[in-house]
Amino acid sequence: MIEIKGTVKQYAWGGYHYLPMMLNSGFGNEPTAELWLGDHKSGSATLIDGSPLSKWIEAAPEYRLGKGLVLRYGCRLPYLFKVLDVREPLSIQVHPTIEQAKKGYKREVSKGISSDKRSYHDDNHKPELMLALSDFYLLHGFRNVTEAVEELSKYKSLHELVELYSGVGIKGFVSLIFNLPKSNLDKLLTPIIEANRSAYNQNEISKSESLFWFMRAIARIERDQMELDAGLLMIFIMNLMYVSKGDVVYQDAGVPHAYLEGQNIELMANSDNVVRCGLTPKHVDTRELLEITDFTPITPETVEGKKGLDGSTDYIVPADDFALREYKLEKGQSLATPEDKGACIWFVLSGEVKLDNQQHYSSSGSAFYQRPGEVNVFRAISDAVIYRASASTN
Ligand SMILES: [Zn+2]
Structure with missing residues (x-):
C-alpha cells in the first residue's frame, strides 16, 4: 500500500477549521471546503513525492487498478472519495445518468462552451453517497404534493403560486419558477424576507423549518449582493433532511439535492458533472435541469x-x-x-x-x-x- 495526499478545494462555502485541523495544515484566511482523494482531472491526489496519482495509475492501469476495473470503467478510478466541510449552503444540484452525461458532454464540447458555463466536465454519471461526520442538514428530493402545498401556503405572497402548483404538478411548477422574470420573483419573495428578518436574526426560527434555510440563503445573497433566484422557492418544495453523525444518505442520478450545513464523507462515481438548480451565482441551464431531473416525490431515508x-x-x-x-x-x-x-x-x-x-x-x-x-x-x-x-x- 502506498500513502497518498488529498487535494484541497477552497470553495467559498467551506469552513475554516475542520479540514485544516484534520490535515494539520494550519489555518488560513481562505475557507477549505473539500478534500479530494481520487484521480479526477480537476484535482488528482498525489503520491508522497508530489506527483499526481492520475499519472501513476495511467502508467500501469491494469497492474494498479485491476483488469476488471479497467475493462468495466476504463483507465481511471471508478470512484472519487471526498471529505466536505459545509459552512454555507451549496447550490441545489442534480447529477446525470451515464447516457445523459455522454450526450451532454459531447454537446457542450462540440458547442465550445466555456468551462464556467459548463454542466458537463466529463462523460460519467455521478450517483453519490454521503456519511455524516456531524449533525448534517440537506435538501433531498421533492416533497409530496400535499406537504409542498402546505409549506408554500404558509406565505401569503405565494398563494397564487400554490394554486398553480396544484394545477401543473412539480415539473410544471419548477419550469414556471425558473422562467419567472426577476421582478416577479422579487415580488413573491420580498414579503417573506421582510416578515422574517428579525426572527431569523434573533435565532427564533428552528433549523428544522425550511424557512430557516431560506433565510440563511437570503443572508448570503444579501451579503454577496447576489440576485434572488428560483432556488429559494425550491427550498419550500424539497424535503429538508436532518441526519446525525454516522448516518448515510444515497443520492441517485436525477435526485435534486443541496448540502446545507455540516461535515461529511462523500463517495461518488468519478465525475464532476453538476446541473445546478439555483442558490448559486453560477450558470443555471434550465433546459437541461428540466430534462434530467426526476420529479417523482420521495420520502427521505438513510442507508442501513x-x-x-x-x-x-x-x-x-x-x-x-x-x-x-x-x-x-x-x-x-x-x-x-x-x-x-x-x-x-x-x-x-x-x-x-x-x-x-x-x-x-x-x-x-x-x-x-x-x-x-x-x-x-x-x-x-x-x-x-x-x-x-x-x-x-x-
Ligand atoms: Zn451532488
Missing part, C-alpha cells in the same frame, strides 16, 4: 449499514462504481486489509494507526492506495476509525 464478521460495516447502495466500508478499531487491534480484485482507497478519519510496511504513524486525514491483490496490516495505536472505498466489477 450491514455488519461483517470482521467488525466492518458496509453501506450498500445501488451503484457498482463505489462501495464504502467502515472499520472501528480498538487500541492494539490489528486489521489485515482484505484482498480486492480492484484498487481501494483507505482513509483514516480519527485515531492513530501504523501500517506494517511503513515506519511512521498515520493519524486523521491520512490516506492510502491499495493495489489489486495487495494485503497489508493496520495496527491501531489508539482507537481509530478508518474507511475503505472500493468498486465492483460485476
Whole structure:
C-alpha cells in the first residue's frame, strides 16, 4: 500500500477549521471546503513525492487498478472519495445518468462552451453517497404534493403560486419558477424576507423549518449582493433532511439535492458533472435541469449499514462504481486489509494507526492506495476509525 495526499478545494462555502485541523495544515484566511482523494482531472491526489496519482495509475492501469476495473470503467478510478466541510449552503444540484452525461458532454464540447458555463466536465454519471461526520442538514428530493402545498401556503405572497402548483404538478411548477422574470420573483419573495428578518436574526426560527434555510440563503445573497433566484422557492418544495453523525444518505442520478450545513464523507462515481438548480451565482441551464431531473416525490431515508464478521460495516447502495466500508478499531487491534480484485482507497478519519510496511504513524486525514491483490496490516495505536472505498466489477 502506498500513502497518498488529498487535494484541497477552497470553495467559498467551506469552513475554516475542520479540514485544516484534520490535515494539520494550519489555518488560513481562505475557507477549505473539500478534500479530494481520487484521480479526477480537476484535482488528482498525489503520491508522497508530489506527483499526481492520475499519472501513476495511467502508467500501469491494469497492474494498479485491476483488469476488471479497467475493462468495466476504463483507465481511471471508478470512484472519487471526498471529505466536505459545509459552512454555507451549496447550490441545489442534480447529477446525470451515464447516457445523459455522454450526450451532454459531447454537446457542450462540440458547442465550445466555456468551462464556467459548463454542466458537463466529463462523460460519467455521478450517483453519490454521503456519511455524516456531524449533525448534517440537506435538501433531498421533492416533497409530496400535499406537504409542498402546505409549506408554500404558509406565505401569503405565494398563494397564487400554490394554486398553480396544484394545477401543473412539480415539473410544471419548477419550469414556471425558473422562467419567472426577476421582478416577479422579487415580488413573491420580498414579503417573506421582510416578515422574517428579525426572527431569523434573533435565532427564533428552528433549523428544522425550511424557512430557516431560506433565510440563511437570503443572508448570503444579501451579503454577496447576489440576485434572488428560483432556488429559494425550491427550498419550500424539497424535503429538508436532518441526519446525525454516522448516518448515510444515497443520492441517485436525477435526485435534486443541496448540502446545507455540516461535515461529511462523500463517495461518488468519478465525475464532476453538476446541473445546478439555483442558490448559486453560477450558470443555471434550465433546459437541461428540466430534462434530467426526476420529479417523482420521495420520502427521505438513510442507508442501513450491514455488519461483517470482521467488525466492518458496509453501506450498500445501488451503484457498482463505489462501495464504502467502515472499520472501528480498538487500541492494539490489528486489521489485515482484505484482498480486492480492484484498487481501494483507505482513509483514516480519527485515531492513530501504523501500517506494517511503513515506519511512521498515520493519524486523521491520512490516506492510502491499495493495489489489486495487495494485503497489508493496520495496527491501531489508539482507537481509530478508518474507511475503505472500493468498486465492483460485476
Ligand atoms: Zn451532488
